[in-house]
């Protein structure tokens with residue numbers, strides 16, 4: 001068993017709302033300064049940049065998970081993590097096909113670039129990743145599961161794009177055991193207001209779009225290894241595993 005400081009919700013230069021400063025080397029260098037050993041790139045509706053961030057992370061001795069932040073039909077943000085990069089890429093293609101066929105407006109929403117390790121722009125993603133998938137929450141969760149991934153509702157305490165902001169409550173189905181929370185949330189107070197969530201596990205992350213966001217919001221994960229499978233076992237507190245959120 002090993003303890004990792006982890007931040008599993010970070011945006012790359014592919015996210016239109018993110019900063020072009022979020023290059024692989026800059027993100028990895030900042031995470032190293034902060035003592036964060038394990039991270040995931042979770043861009044909106046695409047895993048196009050995961051491979052390059054993984055390569056740079058590995059060279060630096062950091063652990064990396066392939067992730068994505070799906071925007072469902074209800075405009076709920078649902079994080080998904082994958083241990084197998086082939087499965088992740090197959091899922092990514094399905095997700096891409098489910099996006100509304102609307103082009104990005106870089107002037108209005110920002111650039112969406114896919115880069116290599118040297119930060120050369122390989123291509124610009126034309127489809128607007130800021131839009132929703134045609135998948136509803138149930139379909140998105142099923143698809144993640146079908147490709148061997150772990151689905152985690154993002155920032156459930158956020159005012160917009162959270163499962164609770166969009167639906168007004170946490171539905172019994174699909175059943176999510178682990179819920180994402182924002183960097184700023186006072187979790188004990190929140191649980192006082194939401195006793196129905198008492199049996200859930202939570203994971204805090206930065207949701208960083210800029211370098212200065214990194215370090216605000218992370219967790220300690222005690223697990224066998226840095227995998228999505230282990231995140232779920234830690235949520236279940238199996239055999240001494242746990243997730244401890246910064247306060």
Ligand SMILES: [Zn+2]
Pocket residue numbers: 069077154155161
């Ligand atoms: Zn989000």
Ligand SMILES: [Zn+2]
Pocket residue numbers: 009011042069207
């Ligand atoms: Zn996000």
